[in-house]
Amino acid sequence: MQTQKDILKYLLGQVWKPARYTGNxxxxxxxxxxxxxxxxxxxxxxxxxxxxxxHGLKILYESINRNPGMLMERVFSPATxxxxxxxxxxxxxxxxxxxxxxxxxxxxxxxxxxxxSYTNVLNMLDLADIPLRTEDRKGDHPLIVGGGPCAFxxxxxxxxxxxxVLGEAEECLPAILTGYMDLKRHGYExxxxxxxxxxxxxxxxxxxxNPAYSGEEFIGMERKDDRAPEMIxxxxxxxxDTAPFPKAPPVPYLQTIHDxxxxxxxxxxxxxxxxxxxxxxxxxVRRRSRDKLQQTAKEIIDNTGYEELSLVSLSSTDYPHLEExxxxxxxxxxxxxxxxxxxxxxxxxxxIKLADKLHQGRKSSLTFAPEAxxxxxxxxxxxxxxxxEIFTSLGDAIDAGWQxxxxxxxxxxxxxHDEDVVEIVNLCRRLREYFKGRAKRKISINVSVATFVPKSxxxxxxxxxxxxxxxxxxxxILRTGFxxxxxxxxxxxxxxxxxxxxxxxRGDRKLAPALEHAWQMGCRFDGWSEYFDFSLxxxxxxxxxVRGEDYxxxxxxxxxxxxxxxxxxxxxxxxxxxxxxxxLAGEKPEGVTHDPDLL
Amino acid sequence: MTRICFNYARKxxxxxxxxxxxxxxxxxxxxxxxxxxxxxxxxSPHPRFNLAAPLPxxxxxxxxxxxxxFKEEIAPEEFILKLKKQLPEGLEIKRAxxxxxxxxxxxxxxxxxxxxARLVTVSPQLEVNIEAYRSxxxxxxxxxxxxxxxxxxxxxxxxxxxxxxxxxxxYFNGDEHEDQVxxxxxxxxxxxxxxxxxxxxxxxxxxxxEKRPSHVNWNLHRVRLYRDCNGSxxxxxxxxxx
Numbered sequence: 001m002q003t004q005k006d007i008l009k010y011l012l013g014q015v016w017k018p019a020r021y022t023g024n025x026x027x028x029x030x031x032x033x034x035x036x037x038x039x040x041x042x043x044x045x046x047x048x049x050x051x052x053x054x055h056g057l058k059i060l061y062e063s064i065n066r067n068p069g070m071l072m073e074r075v076f077s078p079a080t081x082x083x084x085x086x087x088x089x090x091x092x093x094x095x096x097x098x099x100x101x102x103x104x105x106x107x108x109x110x111x112x113x114x115x116x117s118y119t120n121v122l123n124m125l126d127l128a129d130i131p132l133r134t135e136d137r138k139g140d141h142p143l144i145v146g147g148g149p150c151a152f153x154x155x156x157x158x159x160x161x162x163x164x165v166l167g168e169a170e171e172c173l174p175a176i177l178t179g180y181m182d183l184k185r186h187g188y189e190x191x192x193x194x195x196x197x198x199x200x201x202x203x204x205x206x207x208x209x210n211p212a213y214s215g216e217e218f219i220g221m222e223r224k225d226d227r228a229p230e231m232i233x234x235x236x237x238x239x240x241d242t243a244p245f246p247k248a249p250p251v252p253y254l255q256t257i258h259d260x261x262x263x264x265x266x267x268x269x270x271x272x273x274x275x276x277x278x279x280x281x282x283x284x285v286r287r288r289s290r291d292k293l294q295q296t297a298k299e300i301i302d303n304t305g306y307e308e309l310s311l312v313s314l315s316s317t318d319y320p321h322l323e324e325x326x327x328x329x330x331x332x333x334x335x336x337x338x339x340x341x342x343x344x345x346x347x348x349x350x351x352i353k354l355a356d357k358l359h360q361g362r363k364s365s366l367t368f369a370p371e372a373x374x375x376x377x378x379x380x381x382x383x384x385x386x387x388x389e390i391f392t393s394l395g396d397a398i399d400a401g402w403q404x405x406x407x408x409x410x411x412x413x414x415x416x417h418d419e420d421v422v423e424i425v426n427l428c429r430r431l432r433e434y435f436k437g438r439a440k441r442k443i444s445i446n447v448s449v450a451t452f453v454p455k456s457x458x459x460x461x462x463x464x465x466x467x468x469x470x471x472x473x474x475x476x477i478l479r480t481g482f483x484x485x486x487x488x489x490x491x492x493x494x495x496x497x498x499x500x501x502x503x504x505x506r507g508d509r510k511l512a513p514a515l516e517h518a519w520q521m522g523c524r525f526d527g528w529s530e531y532f533d534f535s536l537x538x539x540x541x542x543x544x545x546v547r548g549e550d551y552x553x554x555x556x557x558x559x560x561x562x563x564x565x566x567x568x569x570x571x572x573x574x575x576x577x578x579x580x581x582x583x584l585a586g587e588k589p590e591g592v593t594h595d596p597d598l599l
Numbered sequence: 600m601t602r603i604c605f606n607y608a609r610k611x612x613x614x615x616x617x618x619x620x621x622x623x624x625x626x627x628x629x630x631x632x633x634x635x636x637x638x639x640x641x642x643s644p645h646p647r648f649n650l651a652a653p654l655p656x657x658x659x660x661x662x663x664x665x666x667x668x669f670k671e672e673i674a675p676e677e678f679i680l681k682l683k684k685q686l687p688e689g690l691e692i693k694r695a696x697x698x699x700x701x702x703x704x705x706x707x708x709x710x711x712x713x714x715x716a717r718l719v720t721v722s723p724q725l726e727v728n729i730e731a732y733r734s735x736x737x738x739x740x741x742x743x744x745x746x747x748x749x750x751x752x753x754x755x756x757x758x759x760x761x762x763x764x765x766x767x768x769x770y771f772n773g774d775e776h777e778d779q780v781x782x783x784x785x786x787x788x789x790x791x792x793x794x795x796x797x798x799x800x801x802x803x804x805x806x807x808x809e810k811r812p813s814h815v816n817w818n819l820h821r822v823r824l825y826r827d828c829n830g831s832x833x834x835x836x837x838x839x840x841x
Contacts (some may be wrong), residue, residue, distance in 0.1 A: 010719065013657055018615035026627070026687055251627060253616040305627030305685070307645070336630055337644045362642065478815045514645075 004091060008099065011085045016269045017254060021082065022073070023096030025250040026304065029061070030097050031071040033104070038070045038181050039141075040107040041095050045120035046525070047078045049255050053258035056148065057313065060247035063170040067577035070177065071098040073105075074250075078122045078127065080524060081283065082530070086127055093127035102128035106184075107143045107177060110161075112150035114348060115504035116527035118157060118422065119465040122144075122519040125160070132516065134162050134207055139190050143180060145479050146229040151204070151232075152281055153456040153564040156511035158206035162194050166202045167234030167281070167568060170244045176200050181445065198228040202235035204567060211509055212564075218508055220561045236282070240267060240288045247297055248303040260341070263297050263304035264288065264324075269314035274382045274583050275413065277455035278314055290325050293336040298332050298342050309333065310339050315353045326357065344369075347385050347393045363401045365444065368394075369408040369430070372416075373423035380415045387427075394431065395438055404444030411474050412452040412466035412498075415584055422476045424449065424482030428488050439561075445488045449478060451498035454503050456564045457571065459579035465502040467549075471495040496534040502552035508563035511551070513544040600637060601669040603678050604705065605695040609660045612689030618653035625650070628685040629667065633676065637668040640768055651824055651835060652709045652788055657799050660821040662836050666698070666705045668681050673742035694836075709789040711767060711825040711832050716782040716797040717818040727812055731770055736782070740769060762794035767800070778804050788824075798820075 012018040033039055042060060044051030051057060057074065064072035073095035078086060086093065092101040102108055108128070110121050114520045122132055125144070134144065146154055151164040165176065165441070169205050183193040191207075198205040208228040209221040225231065230561060237243040245264075252259065268285040269278065297309055309329065313319060329340055340358050345351040347368050355366060372378045375387055393407060409424050428445055435443040451471050454463045475492050482490035504511065518540035525531040541548050556562060558577055565573070607620075614650040615704040616624070629636055630754055638644035647668035667678075675695035683692050718727055739745070745766075764773050768785035782803075787793045800817045 010816055012615060019620065020659065022612070022615050024612050024687060024689070026624075026685075049623075253613075253620045253624060255620070302631065305630035307626070307630070336636075337631075337638050337646075339643075390704070 003187075005099070007089050007091055008094070011082070011089065011091070014085060015082045016079065017048075020076065020079065020261060021096065023099070025252055026305075027248045028097055029065045029071065030066075030216055031074075033071070033098060033100065036069050036071045037380045038107070038177050039105045040064055040070065040072045040109060040177060041102055041105040042072055043102070043108050043110045043116040043121075043124055043209065044073050044074070044076050045110060045112075045124060046077050047079060047529070048252070049256045051076045051111070051535065052250070052252045052254075052256040054111060054113065055246075055262055056113075058249040058262070059170045059244060060109070060173065061249065062246040063173055063244040064177070067174055070174065073100075075124070077117075077124060077525070079225070083123070083127065085523075092129050093124060098438070101477060103130060103142065105142050106285055107145055107180065107185075109145045109147060110147050110149040112157070114153070114534075115150060115156075115501045116516055118504060118525055118578055119519040119523040120191040121157070121491060122160065122516060126519075133159050134194075135159075137190065138161070141190075143194070149277060149281060149466060152277070152567055153507070154206065155509050155563045155568075156507040156515055158509045158511045161206060165235070166203045166204055166232055168237045168568070169202070169235065171204055172200070172235045173238050174204060181206065195225050195227060198225070202233065202319060204232040206509075207564070218563060221566045223501065227409045228420060231566055232570050234570060236284075236570070237267070237286070238287050240264070241292045244491065245292075247296055247299045249290065251304045251306070251316060253569045258310065259306075261263070261297075261300045261304055261310035261313055261338075262312050263293050264311050264312055265293065265313040265316055265319040265325075267313075271315055272382055272579075273371075274459040274579060275452060276314075277303060277412070277454070277458050280457045280571055282314065283570055287319065291327070293325060294328050295471075297329055299332060301336065301436060307338055307577060308340055311340060312343050314344070315346065316344060317346050317348075317354060323354065325353065325356070326407065338581045347390050349393055349396055352393050352396040352400065355397070357418055363403055365406055365446070366397055366402050367406040369407070370427075371408065372412050372413060373409060373427045374420050377413060377416055377420045382415055382579075382583065383469055390427075391431070395434070398435060398443060400440045402443075403441065406446040406448065409449045410452045411449055411478075412471055414452075414460055414463045418474070418477065421477050422481065424478060425485060428482075429485055432485070432487055447474070447490050448492070449481070449490070449497055450493045452500045453498055453505055456562070457569045457576075459576050459583060461506075461562065461576065462580060463498065464555045467553055468499050471498070496530060497526065497529070499548065499552050500534070500537060501550040504551075506554070506563070507551050507588065514548075515548040516542045517544050545596055600700055601671065601673045602666060602698050602700045602702075603669065603673065603675055603695050604664060604666045604698045605653060605675075605678070605772060606684075606693045607663050607665065608691045609654060609658075609690070611659060612688075613687060614657055616661045617656050618650070619656065621650060622648070623665070624690075625665065625667075628682060632681040634673060634681055634745040635669050635671045637670040649705045651653075651705045653796060653811060654821060655819070658714075658796070658821055662823040662834070663821070664705060664835055666822065669698075679699065706824045707790060709824050709835060710787065710791065710827040712786055712788045712796075713822040713825070714784040714786065715820045715822055716783075716784065716796065716800060718780040718815050719818045720812075723763045724760075727780055727815060729771070729811065730752050731807060731810040732782075732803070735803055735810070736769060737773065737802055740766070741804045745802060747794065762792075762798070763824040765792060765794040766799060 042057055052458055060067055061072055063221045064070050075095045078404055125132050130141055146161045147165045147169050154164050183196055194205055197203055198208055210224055211522055212219050212222050266285055266287040268282040270285045274280055282549045345355055454460045456463055472495055482488055518537050521536045523536050604802045629646055639647055649666050651664040675697055679692050679695050742763045745763040747762045747814055748757055749760045750757050765787040770783055770841045772781045772783055784796055796819055804811050824835040
């Protein structure tokens with residue numbers, strides 16, 4: 001008889017990038033399964049290279065594995081070549097550390113970072129030979145848990161998950177897991193255990209709630225069990241200095257998307273951009289002390305040997321005394337030639353100065369996100385930078401020797417008119433002229449334009465997404481405009497993928513059958529353009545009598561009940577309404593036609 | 600300044616990674632070790648470190664070489680002791696030696712490599728027709744030209760190179776493991792041109808055509824590297840202190 005190990009060995013010789021599946025990285029935690037009381041698998045529904053770049057994984061890996069009685073192992077979505085082989089040889093999905101089937105774990109926790117990874121979640125459950133729906137799972141099946149940003153509107157996934165944890169789980173997760181194992185030891189039935197877990201802070205057990213409808217209209221959640229809270233509130237870490245901090249994360253062999261050491265300066269963001277879900281769900285702003293950061297930075301480099309240290313946050317340059325911190329880090333780490341980097345830069349002179357300080361070597365390009373090209377529209381979304389600031393900071397960057405810029409914009413924002421779209425091209429033209437006067441060398445400009453997706457828990461949650469036809473028309477304006485503008489590289493997002501993202505971002509439980517159907521028909525890796533097949537999704541919607549347009553294009557009214565109203569991120573709905581009204585105050589009505597002379 | 604040349608083995612656990620991944624792995628392990636590394640000059644300094652020859656993905660090896668420069672005097676014993684603690688399971692440092700700082704860079708010395716390829720089947724019941732393999736190999740070696748695609752440095756122009764002259768020796772060896780087919784390949788490698796063992800095995804599979812059994816894999820192992828010594832090949836590890 002062939003053992004699973006032999007078959008796996010054989011399969012590894014057949015797939016692209018086998019190191020995605022082997023584990024055994026430096027700092028990977030290997031514990032004997034029989035030596036602990038609780039075994040959890042952290043499941044990331046995307047490729048290894050993507051999942052290993054996720055900071056949340058590293059935090060939870062530390063939070064669980066530092067407990068002697070618990071273990072956490074990792075599993076990622078197998079690429080399509082590996083999936084084919086796993087199915088062909090009937091091999092169940094396994095974890096990286098022990099190569100044990102997922103089914104043998106007590107708990108599987110899915111990281112829900114973006115809506116377009118949902119089919120991968122179902123696929124991983126299926127490859128693990130675990131029933132997709134919570135009602136079909138038996139006592140010995142692992143508990144299926146979800147967390148991450150998408151847990152703030154998990155309704156489309158409700159039938160597939162036993163529970164969700166809202167917010168920052170690094171401090172509360174060990175307690176929830178211990179509670180689960182205690183209940184299990186006491187011999188309670190699966191359903192009873194899950195019901196009791198609903199009393200834990202931040203825990204949402206979707207099966208205890210029944211969505212009520214009046215006709216087609218969702219009118220709120222009915223609780224099936226008195227123990228389940230009416231409103232589930234997210235959990236937050238109070239003091240980042242004492243919270244688990246990944247000091248020795250596994251160091252991947254393969255180059256991942258973000259292959260570097262990471263220290264998190266602060267959680268939350270004080271800027272309040274109205275489109276940004278992260279800005280709202282990670283409130284309030286909490287800082288790590290400089291001493292703590294400096295001390296852990298050194299430890300991380302000691303433990304990993306990374307050549308780069310990234311200072312991450314939602315808006316890193318807002319960290320007070322950042323320059324001093326960087327100076328201190330530099331004196332600690334320069335002997336080992338470790339360089340520091342900032343992931344996001346604001347368009348101001350201070351940021352450029354810092355970028356210049358951090359950068360040695362060829363200054364290829366800097367990335368900024370003005371999001372909108374007109375000051376009026378930037379005010380609507382509360383991205384408060386002036387045109388003057390854009391020109392001054394990019395000018396500073398050119399003087400400092402940078403050779404190009406990558407600029408991110410969005411179209412389809414609330415109160416956007418054709419002028420705003422055309423202005424993206426015009427702004428780039430003005431920048432190009434400005435650069436010509438300022439630099440002798442050629443300055444490259446890369447423009448990437450995404451489509452706005454209204455997200456839950458933001459002031460724009462009531463806003464509809466722009467229709468695909470309209471997105472395509474506005475993209476045409478951009479394509480025509482940029483065709484005439486040489487020296488600027490223009491790329492855009494597939495309107496259909498953004499549509500699907502909006503459907504699920506604003507969706508409710510009625511979407512679950514469509515999701516399951518799409519997966520059955522072969523949808524995987526929907527966020528990857530090479531795998532995304534919109535026609536399959538259209539068929540899935542048709543087959544399950546779901547109109548995606550009703551979700552993406554619907555404008556909610558303030559008094560309407562939203563599918564995520566029972567899930568609180570701590571921001572009062574009235575405050576969101578006030579922000580929404582403020583954003584649109586003084587805006588002219590939509591519907592101004594496109595004037596070709598503007599270009 | 601010290602220049603240390605070391606000898607290492609790569610086992611099953613760690614064989615699935617590429618040459619660039621190996622370079623990163625060693626450089627990070629060296630940084631963790633706390634040893635006083637010498638760094639390259641310039642804007643993006645990296646440790647002065649070399650591996651003798653790229654090892655393809657999915658290939659194990661017994662007798663590989665690497666070299667590293669330190670800005671201070673380091674005894675080979677200390678080097679071994681400190682680096683060993685930082686290497687993952689499956690990567691084993693065996694010997695180390697201080698070498699002449701002026702000697703040519705390690706990669707420039709490599710001229711050939713000996714590989715051993717074993718056929719493994721996913722199920723042991725599957726029989727492999729060794730005779731079919733033997734005659735396919737004969738046909739392959741009889742060719743005057745075996746073309747391999749090469750792209751130019753920037754990847755723009757694609758050309759074909761005849762790699763037949765780079766196959767020094769290739770023969771099946773049946774006596775070691777009676778139940779397994781073992782193919783030995785002595786291939787030219789290095790700056791004067793070479794051929795990858797993976798490519799040779801692909802060509803062999805291609806020669807087999809329909810006779811190629813499904814459910815089999817080649818298990819590749821690099822036995823040792825060679826350098827050219829006045830026209831004859833000498834194991835590189837024997838002459839590491841030139």
